[in-house]
Amino acid sequence: xxxxxxxxPKPADDLLVRSPPHNYPAEQALLGAILxxxxxxxxxxxxxxxxxxxxxxxxxxxxxxxALANRNQIANPVTLKTYLSxxxxxxxxxxxxxxxxxxxAAATVINAEDYGRLIFDLHMRRELIALGxxxxxxxxxxxxxxxxxxxxxxxxxxxxxLAEVGQAEGGFEAFxxxxxxxxxxxxxxxKRDGRLSGVTTGLRDLDSKLGGLHKSDLIILAGRPSxxxxxxATNIAFSAARAYRTERSPTGExxxxxxxxxxxxxxxxxxxxxxxxxxxxxxxINSHKLRQGELNQDEFNRLVVASQELYSLPLYIDDTPALxxxxxxxRARRLKRTRGLGxxxxxxxxxxxxxxxxxxxxxxxxxxxxxxxxxxxxxxxVPVLALSQLSRSVEQREDKRPLLAxxxxxxxxxxxxxxxxxxxxxxxxxxxAEPARRxxxxxxxxxxxxxxxxxxxxxxxxxxxxxxxxxxHGPVGTVRLYFDGQYTKFADLDTLHAGPAFxx
Numbered sequence: 001x002x003x004x005x006x007x008x009p010k011p012a013d014d015l016l017v018r019s020p021p022h023n024y025p026a027e028q029a030l031l032g033a034i035l036x037x038x039x040x041x042x043x044x045x046x047x048x049x050x051x052x053x054x055x056x057x058x059x060x061x062x063x064x065x066x067a068l069a070n071r072n073q074i075a076n077p078v079t080l081k082t083y084l085s086x087x088x089x090x091x092x093x094x095x096x097x098x099x100x101x102x103x104x105a106a107a108t109v110i111n112a113e114d115y116g117r118l119i120f121d122l123h124m125r126r127e128l129i130a131l132g133x134x135x136x137x138x139x140x141x142x143x144x145x146x147x148x149x150x151x152x153x154x155x156x157x158x159x160x161x162l163a164e165v166g167q168a169e170g171g172f173e174a175f176x177x178x179x180x181x182x183x184x185x186x187x188x189x190x191k192r193d194g195r196l197s198g199v200t201t202g203l204r205d206l207d208s209k210l211g212g213l214h215k216s217d218l219i220i221l222a223g224r225p226s227x228x229x230x231x232x233a234t235n236i237a238f239s240a241a242r243a244y245r246t247e248r249s250p251t252g253e254x255x256x257x258x259x260x261x262x263x264x265x266x267x268x269x270x271x272x273x274x275x276x277x278x279x280x281x282x283x284x285i286n287s288h289k290l291r292q293g294e295l296n297q298d299e300f301n302r303l304v305v306a307s308q309e310l311y312s313l314p315l316y317i318d319d320t321p322a323l324x325x326x327x328x329x330x331r332a333r334r335l336k337r338t339r340g341l342g343x344x345x346x347x348x349x350x351x352x353x354x355x356x357x358x359x360x361x362x363x364x365x366x367x368x369x370x371x372x373x374x375x376x377x378x379x380x381x382v383p384v385l386a387l388s389q390l391s392r393s394v395e396q397r398e399d400k401r402p403l404l405a406x407x408x409x410x411x412x413x414x415x416x417x418x419x420x421x422x423x424x425x426x427x428x429x430x431x432x433a434e435p436a437r438r439x440x441x442x443x444x445x446x447x448x449x450x451x452x453x454x455x456x457x458x459x460x461x462x463x464x465x466x467x468x469x470x471x472x473h474g475p476v477g478t479v480r481l482y483f484d485g486q487y488t489k490f491a492d493l494d495t496l497h498a499g500p501a502f503x504x
Contacts, residue, residue, distance in 0.1 A: 008114065020054070020126045020129060021126060022054030022127045023054070023118060023119070023120055026115050026118050027053050027054065027055060027058045028102055029111075029115050030044070030112060030116055031058060031102045032064050032103050032104065033115070034062070034075065034101045034112070035076050035080075035103045036103055038065070038074060041066065041069050041075075042110035043113040043398055044112060044116035047070075047117075048116045048120055050062050050066075050121075052119055052123040052471045053123075054119075054123070056089060057087070057089040057273040057297060060090070060101075061080065061084065061090070065080070067083075067294070068083075073395075074079065076103070077103055080099055081096055099391065102412055105287050108308065119330065124162065127162055128162070129417070131155070131162065134158075135151070135155050138154075139151060150387060156330050157326050157327070157330050160329075160333060161217070162305055166222050171400065174184055181503055197214065198211055198213045198214040198465030199342060199383055200212055200213075200243050200258070201213065201214050201235075201238075201240070202236060202239020202243070202351075203235075203244075203466075203490065204492045205479045205481070205492055206479050209474070209475065209477060209479050210419065210468065210474065211473070212472060213236075213343065213383035213385065214382055214383055215381045215382060215383060215384045216376060216383075217384070217418040218370070218374045218377050219382075219383060219384065219385045219421065220349070220388050220407070220413055220414075220417040220421065221233055221385060221388070221422075222387070222388040222390050222402065222413075222422050222423075223424065224389075224402070225389075226425075226428055227423040227424060227425055227428065227444060227464075228425060228485075228488070228490070229387045229423050230269070230277075230387065231277070231281075231488040231489070232301060232393045232423055232433045232464075232466070232490050233347055233387055234277055235281065235489070235490045236262075236344045236345070238281070238313070240262050241260065241315040242259065242313060243258050244256070244258070244259035244260060244261060251411050256340075259339075260314075260343040260383075261315075261316075261335075261341050262315045262316070262341075262342070262344075262345060263316050263341055263343070263344050264316065264318070265318050265328060265331075265344070265346045266318070266319045266347050266349070267319075267320075267322070267346070267347060267351035267352065268347055270319045271317040271319045274317055275317070276291060277488055279307065279310070280487050280488065281489045282306040282309065283306035284300040284487050285487070286486055287488065289485070290303070316335060316339065321351070322351065322353060323351075323352055323371035324352070325368070325369050325373065326372075328352065328376070329372065332344055333380070333382060336380055342382055343384075344376070344380075344383070344385075346373070346385070347387045348387035348388060348389065349369060349370070349387060349389075350388065352369050352404050353365070353369075353370050354372075366412060366413065367416075370412045370416040370417070371412070372416075373386055374416045374417070384417040388407060388413060390402050390422075393405075394406050400426070400429050401422070401424050401465070401467065402467065402469075404420060404469050404470060407420070414470065417470065418473070419468065420468075420469045420470040421466055421467065421472060422466070423464060423467075424464065425465070427462070427463065430453065433453075433456070434453065435449045435450050435453050450468035461484075463481065463482060463483060464480070464483040464484055464490065465478050465479070466478070467479075480493045482494075
């Protein structure tokens with residue numbers, strides 16, 4: 001029941017007359033400058049759009065000038081008259097006379113960008129007001145399916161999207177500026193022990209092949225189930241976080257010298273399970289025994305030492321299931337803003353979801369996801385390591401080593417990525433392919449087949465292959481690694497000695 005007027009609180013006088021921020025004279029001055037000299041458009045078209053004008057008529061005039069300029073035609077009161085003759089809003093303002101008045105109110109070409117920035121800023125303020133009103137209205141709605149946390153995330157996403165509108169940091173830059181950054185990266189790599197220009201994987205031979213994981217790259221790590229994708233990704237994330245080191249310049253600016261702050265999006269496993277894997281790998285205790293608490297005193301002591309080492313690791317885990325790409329982007333930006341961020345790991349790509357409108361077409365949805373991840377890598381200037389499944393076609397071949405064609409659901413995974421790696425463990429398949437005696441097979445032939453099988457098992461025991469099938473910046477090829485399934489541990493394979501030795 002509405003409150004009686006006599007008892008209702010009176011709003012402040014300034015609220016009664018408050019209108020959305022705008023500046024019509026600035027819009028008129030900018031349009032005048034454009035009509036007097038179309039060169040003024042070069043100053044503003046990169047960030048200013050017709051909908052940014054507070055007066056819709058001014059927005060339509062601006063749109064017409066841009067359309068004419070794009071066709072290499074002059075935009076002035078005379079040429080605009082033809083295209084805006086049916087505009088009722090312009091007719092109310094005076095039609096041709098108003099266009100002539102705009103030309104008379106022209107700002108100089110030099111000041112055009114300042115006027116454009118002012119118009120854009122006022123537009124952003126109006127959008128902020130509208131966004132705030134939507135937040136209030138949504139919060140009042142009794143929607144069970146749309147809880148407060150979801151509304152906060154949605155509002156944050158809208159704020160970030162709004163912040164991106166009209167960004168004009170891109171465009172051409174002098175080659176000498178790009179060259180300076182390239183030389184700086186080469187110099188930084190030269191000073192590092194491993195001669196890496198990117199984030200270390202913790203694996204010497206893999207680092208040698210890739211040069212580390214490079215900023216703005218989308219790296220796909222794919223494999224069939226039980227090949228060790230998550231184990232390898234976890235090992236890489238741990239190694240990058242453990243190597244994290246910064247240096248403070250004389251000006252007080254902190255620069256990352258090595259390693260990275262890692263954001264790990266675990267869509268399949270919980271953060272506790274992931275932490276258990278890392279602990280098991282570091283203190284070399286079977287993860288099942290660790291979960292069950294079946295530890296002797298020596299193992300418990302190793303666990304305490306390892307936990308102290310890992311306690312301050314700059315590794316952050318988000319185990320929210322079924323994240324959308326936009327939500328992932330929001331959380332990654334937040335982490336970069338609050339903690340710093342040098343690398344993102346996603347386990348795994350197929351568990352992400354795109355926008356609702358793509359849900360009916362999985363191929364388009366995966367394409368949207370990979371484009372979004374590549375854009376995120378470039379935007380935050382960090383490597384994004386995304387795990388991916390492979391199709392079952394691998395199992396139908398005699399040689400089970402994966403190929404690029406085996407990437408599941410969309411060719412865009414191969415297209416959008418900078419690096420595609422496969423994890424392959426021949427031991428897994430050999431253990432399940434012990435020779436069985438064939439009908440009418442002689443003892444000698446069966447024994448020979450079994451001996452050959454045993455010899456091959458010994459050769460590949462506790463080994464894995466990281467197959468670099470695509471790399472924009474370097475060579476492709478295979479890197480052999482040591483893998484201990486008991487501790488889900490990858491390490492460098494010592495190829496100089498007999499047996500499954502490894503080095504760290």
